[in-house]
Structure formats: C-alpha cells, structure tokens
Amino acid sequence: MTGSSTSYVNFSVRQNKAIERDRAFRALRALTSTNDDLDYVYVGLGSVWFVDFEIAHRELGIETMISIESDPVVFTRATYNKPYRTVEVIEGTSNEVLPTLLDDRPDLAERPWIVWLDYDKALDTVKVDELRYLIRRLPADSVLLVTFNAAPNRYAGPVDERREAFLELFGDAFPVEPFTTTGKYKDHALVMSALADGLNTLLHSHAGEAARPGGFVRAFDLRYQDGTPMVTAGGCLPSPERAAATSALVAAPGWQGLCPTPITTPPLTVRELQALRALMPCEPPPSRTSVQALGFDLEEDQIAAFAAHYASFPTFVQTAR
Amino acid sequence: MTITKANARPSKDFFVSMLTRDISLEDCILDLIDNSIDAAWKASGERPRTLVVDSALADYEVTIAMSEDAFTIEDNCTGITLDDAANYAFTFGRARGDDPDDYSVGVYGIGMKRAIFKLGSEIEIHSTYAEDDVLTAFKVPIDVPEWLRSDLDPADGSDFAPSWDFDIEEDDPSPHVGVRIHVSQLHPQTQALFGDESYERSLRRILARDYMLPLMRGLRIVLNGTLVEGSTVELKENESFAPMRVKYDDDGVEIEIVAGMLFQPPDDNEPDERKDTLSGWYVACNGRIMLAADRTALTGWGDLTPMWHRQYAGFIGFVFFSAENPLLLPMTTTKRNVDSSSAVYRRARSRMYEPTRAWIDYTNARKNDLQGLKQLETSTTGTSIANVPERPAVSLPTVTKKAATEPVANINYAVPRKQLRALAAAFGDKNMTYRDVGSQSFKYAYDELVDEEDS
Numbered sequence: 001m002t003g004s005s006t007s008y009v010n011f012s013v014r015q016n017k018a019i020e021r022d023r024a025f026r027a028l029r030a031l032t033s034t035n036d037d038l039d040y041v042y043v044g045l046g047s048v049w050f051v052d053f054e055i056a057h058r059e060l061g062i063e064t065m066i067s068i069e070s071d072p073v074v075f076t077r078a079t080y081n082k083p084y085r086t087v088e089v090i091e092g093t094s095n096e097v098l099p100t101l102l103d104d105r106p107d108l109a110e111r112p113w114i115v116w117l118d119y120d121k122a123l124d125t126v127k128v129d130e131l132r133y134l135i136r137r138l139p140a141d142s143v144l145l146v147t148f149n150a151a152p153n154r155y156a157g158p159v160d161e162r163r164e165a166f167l168e169l170f171g172d173a174f175p176v177e178p179f180t181t182t183g184k185y186k187d188h189a190l191v192m193s194a195l196a197d198g199l200n201t202l203l204h205s206h207a208g209e210a211a212r213p214g215g216f217v218r219a220f221d222l223r224y225q226d227g228t229p230m231v232t233a234g235g236c237l238p239s240p241e242r243a244a245a246t247s248a249l250v251a252a253p254g255w256q257g258l259c260p261t262p263i264t265t266p267p268l269t270v271r272e273l274q275a276l277r278a279l280m281p282c283e284p285p286p287s288r289t290s291v292q293a294l295g296f297d298l299e300e301d302q303i304a305a306f307a308a309h310y311a312s313f314p315t316f317v318q319t320a321r
Numbered sequence: 322m323t324i325t326k327a328n329a330r331p332s333k334d335f336f337v338s339m340l341t342r343d344i345s346l347e348d349c350i351l352d353l354i355d356n357s358i359d360a361a362w363k364a365s366g367e368r369p370r371t372l373v374v375d376s377a378l379a380d381y382e383v384t385i386a387m388s389e390d391a392f393t394i395e396d397n398c399t400g401i402t403l404d405d406a407a408n409y410a411f412t413f414g415r416a417r418g419d420d421p422d423d424y425s426v427g428v429y430g431i432g433m434k435r436a437i438f439k440l441g442s443e444i445e446i447h448s449t450y451a452e453d454d455v456l457t458a459f460k461v462p463i464d465v466p467e468w469l470r471s472d473l474d475p476a477d478g479s480d481f482a483p484s485w486d487f488d489i490e491e492d493d494p495s496p497h498v499g500v501r502i503h504v505s506q507l508h509p510q511t512q513a514l515f516g517d518e519s520y521e522r523s524l525r526r527i528l529a530r531d532y533m534l535p536l537m538r539g540l541r542i543v544l545n546g547t548l549v550e551g552s553t554v555e556l557k558e559n560e561s562f563a564p565m566r567v568k569y570d571d572d573g574v575e576i577e578i579v580a581g582m583l584f585q586p587p588d589d590n591e592p593d594e595r596k597d598t599l600s601g602w603y604v605a606c607n608g609r610i611m612l613a614a615d616r617t618a619l620t621g622w623g624d625l626t627p628m629w630h631r632q633y634a635g636f637i638g639f640v641f642f643s644a645e646n647p648l649l650l651p652m653t654t655t656k657r658n659v660d661s662s663s664a665v666y667r668r669a670r671s672r673m674y675e676p677t678r679a680w681i682d683y684t685n686a687r688k689n690d691l692q693g694l695k696q697l698e699t700s701t702t703g704t705s706i707a708n709v710p711e712r713p714a715v716s717l718p719t720v721t722k723k724a725a726t727e728p729v730a731n732i733n734y735a736v737p738r739k740q741l742r743a744l745a746a747a748f749g750d751k752n753m754t755y756r757d758v759g760s761q762s763f764k765y766a767y768d769e770l771v772d773e774e775d776s
Contacts, residue, residue: 164596168596171519172519172520172522172523172526173518173519173522175518176522177547197518201517201518201519202519204516204517204518205517205518205519205520208513208514208516208517215513
C-alpha cells in the first residue's frame, strides 16, 4: 500500500492496535474452532511485518495465506520477509487482485476466506464498492474485517460538510440520529461509533439486497486510538446451515469481536504494566488511590481502560510511540 | 345452448402470492397508512384540497412498530364499524355499493389485504369504534396458510364451495377508537428488511416526503417510537426569481401547481457533481405524493422538453390533484405512479410544461452572464411552499447577452525608474504604482492633445 504507514510502522508496538488485533483473533479463534471442519484461506494486506499472518497461522492453524501489496518496492520486501512457505504475496491493489482470486482460483474460491483489509486510510467510494463486491462474492462461511481511519476530518474538512460526506458514502446506513448538532461531527468517539455502525449496517443491507443465503452477521466493532482514531468493523457471511450457530456464537457474552467502548489504554512502561497487572482481575477497576499507592498515578478513565483490556495488553511494549 | 360451465373461479393463492408481487414492501406499509389518513380526514371534517400549514389533523396519530418479529400499525381515527367490516372492508376489490370515501386515496379495495399478505402470515385486525357513544370492538384473526387450505378441493370429491370469508370475533375495546393491525410470522424477505437498520431510515424519509401534506396539517406519524418530521420545501425568491402557483378545476378535479427554484443550478465549470435527489416534479393525489423527484417523460422531461440533464438541477415542481370522487384522480393501484392516460393528468402535464420550459431556457441562457446571475441567485431567500402566493408563471431573470466591450490596447514600455518616481511626485504621490503612473500619463497626454469629438 503506497504511502501507507503499514509499510514502515510495525503495528505491534501500538498497544491499542495490539489489543484490537488480539480481540479480533480471539473472536476468530472461537469461530474457526466451532467450524473446525472448514479449511480457511487468510487474505490480508501483510506489508513487510505479517503480524496478522503470524497469528492466523499460529493461532488459527491457517496454512493458505495471501498478502496483497501494491507498492513495487514493498512487494519485493514483503516477498523476502514472508514468514511461512505457504504465504503467497501478490502484487497489485486489493480491488484488482481480489476479483482475480475469486474468478480464476478455484482452489481458493471453493473455501471460506477470512479477509482482513487493513486500509489504514479513510473509507471512500472505491473502498466501499470493493466491500460491496466482497459481500456479494465471498464464498459461504467467509469472514470480512475492515480497518479504516475514522478521523472525522479525513471525510470532510469543514465540520458542516461532514454529514453530507457520510451520507454520500453510506446512504441510509449512516446513523444520523446521534448527531443532534453540527458540532457533534467533531466528536471523535461519536464519529468512530457511527462509522463502525454505518459500515456494518451497509454490509448487512447489501447482503440483504444481494439475497445472500445466510445473510450477514455483524461480528466486529472494535474502535481504538493510539493517536489517530481507527475502526475495525465487519462480520460473518455464514452458509444457511451455519447461520443460526454463527449468530448465537456472536451474541454470546464471551465474543471478543464487539467492544462497546473505544480501546484507549494509556501507554505504560514495563514497570507500570507489571504493577498494574498484579492488581488484576479487579471488578470494579482499581481506584486511583490504589494506583497511587503503587507509586505512580493514572487518570480514572485510563485505569478503567486498562482494567477492561489488561488481558490483551501486549507485554513487550515499553512505550507506545 | 349451454352444455356446461367453464370454471372461472378466482383462486385465493392468486391474491396472496401474485398480487403481492406487484408492490414493494414500503408501498404496502404506505397503503396501510393511507387507510389511517383517509380515516383522519374523514373524522376531522377537513379535506386535503390545498397546501396549507395548520392543525387540522393535530388530533390524529398513526403509530408503526416494526421488527424482525412483528409489524404493528395503530391509529386513533374512526375505527371500522362492524357493519363495514362484515360487508366492505375485507372484500377483494371494492364491493358494489361501497363508494370510495370523499377525498380519500383508497379506491380499489385491495390495499389492506395485499399489504397484510405481503408482510406475513399470522394477522390480527382489531377495531374499536363508537356506536351510540359507546366504545365497541371486534377483531379479525387471519391464519393465512389455514385460510388458503380451505381453497383446496376435498378428497372425496364432494361439492366444493370454498369460503373466502374471515371470522369476526368479539374483542375488548381499546381506550380510544381506531384500528390496530398486527402481523407476525413475517415472511423471510420482510424479516430481512425489518432487520436492516438502513431500511427504517429509508422508510422514514419516504414517509416524511410522501405524507408532507398531512404532516403539514398536524398529523403525527410515529415510526418505531420516533416522530416523523415532514419534509419542508422552500422555493427561492427575490426581485428576479419567484415561484408560480396556479389553481384550476378540471372535470371535477381541483388542481394546484407550484413550481420554482429549489437551489442554485450547477455551474457547469465545476467538475464535481452535487448529489441531487430533490429536483424534478412531484405529483400528489388527495394529499398523498405518488411520484417524487420525477425527471421522466411521465412529467414531460424528454417528451415535451429535452431529456433531464444535470444542467436543470435546482428546479422543483408540485402538482396536487384533489377530488371528492377519488376515481377521477390519475392514481394507479400501487399509488407509486400516475395514470398517464388520464385526460386530467395529460392536460395538467401541458400546464407543467410551462415552468419546466422556462427553467430550461433560463439555464441555457445563464452562461451568457454567469457571474451576474449567480450573484442574483445567491441573494434569494426561501419561501415555504405553503406560503407561495398565487402567480401565473415563474419569474426568472431575462438574460441579455453582454454588450460587446470596446476593443482595448495594452501599453508596455520601460522608462528609467528615477524618471518614473519624479513623474509620480509631479502627479502628487511619489508612491504611486507604476501602472497608475502609466495610466495618469496617458490620461494627461490624451486630455492635452486629443479633441473628444475626434475620438
């Protein structure tokens, strides 16, 4: 992806990105272990780091993996860096490569896919068209995840043009109801939530329009912020016979793909992390006084965010940026 | 001499499976709302005859609740009387002797049945009505598969006379008069749409637009707990632009046409296209919008005038047909189109041509004085469609080609800067720009040397 930060930033050092990825893969693990008779294909934009490919292979046991890379230089590096023999790196943009895979590769087209398109940039009409195409064409029992930039100004600079920009992109799928004043289009948390909801509604609606057997089960809504607000949304495209079980799995309390609040843990040093982790699990979250008693301080919301996600907090992180 | 009879008996399955294919789910929901609104007009004693903002229907409310499990619509209008239910409301097609209500849109006698069959298969229709000032109620439960089964010939070949009737049962009255229709066991396609959040938003937009008139008159429509806000339309006006409004009668039908500028037409030099879902013609019959933002030959585009083109965006026109006898109106059974063969409609269409043509001519001529006209357009203010005064034609600026400007010559020469500064000081301002020194010099020499009459 030319110009994308994925080409030069290893996301494993962003703790909230790492938490989001951990939750997504825990959800995928629950799904793939339920459907252990299926032979999944993993398709992503692996860049040169292949962090998600490593997990897909180690944790989900997926062997057939395809990474798409549009930048010729990064493509060469990606081919050099691919972590496993069974990772295939294909040069091109995802909207060029995915149709050829679905049309020309019966070895892939007859198996369920887990597609994770980590766009890094904001959604636009080209990306939305690509997602619609995937909703129509992905094989039965596939999963589609999309990560995109949710900074409101990436959709329209002037605040009073944002409503129209979102409606242009999502149509009636965009939830305008929470935006009772124009000023609310500046609210990062509200816009992140609306974009996740809008995209999932659009995918659900398109699966209905396309009369996709089994429909679309909304399964991912993970919002996180290491600096730029980001959203991961998406869902499952079950076969009719697995639709009820998939809906039940996603609705179960342990499903990790849906998180009602943004993942915004604070950057922590190794010492702070070890000290805080020693207080976990703790419901309700530890008080500020008890953190101060450890010898340092955090805001109440930072403590709450840590308590909510400590199990996914990466241990190798020293600083976030 | 007649030998025997050919079986021409209608099939129930035709009504349940086939008629429902000709109409969309939202139009079925609108059919049910139409019935409530017809009852509201009747109860209020008011009529949907003109565009006005008032509270004529403020006492009436239609509540719709829809989910993947069930659909319910309830109103507080007059209710259906037992006599009407027994003899008219459930017949397939309007029964002889059952004339349509004055100024209603329910004409054909199929709307409610088609709508409920489209939605699902377990239906209950409840009505509470006032009889001698006492609230009385009944319900009509319909188990559609069971009702269809009674259409099958009995295996023993005995005389067969399928019953088309529905049972009417006693029920407890609601606290107020009105009708409640509850549909469960929704069909899969209905479930899929009701489970789609964007469908509710889309339906809300359609309700706001298509019931703009009754909503302007105070009716309340509540969809899934939230009030529907009626669409508002403001036509642009100033000393150069003004919308038209004409009213006339034609063969028992009252017709009102309002048209004008909704927004500034696009500047063709701008490459990005504005998404425009509003421009075009709107046609309403007895207060219900049947056709919205139409840009097809139905309303004259591409037939009486050139085909619709982006250049014409910004034009909006409304035609309101109202009649005591709704059979005179140019309605179709789906109420999502107009009957273009109707003579009343064809005559109205020729009147609609005039503002359309005026707008086309204006946008064609606009490029001759684009900047000046854009300024005029932006200096307009909006007038609510209900407040547009009667005016026989739209007012638009008369565009005249700019007078050809006199040919000019540019002078460009270099002089020593010191001399220029000295001349500037002599003109009274040593900081004068080079350009102004040049202009002043030319003017000085011209005034001194040229006789005006020779120039």
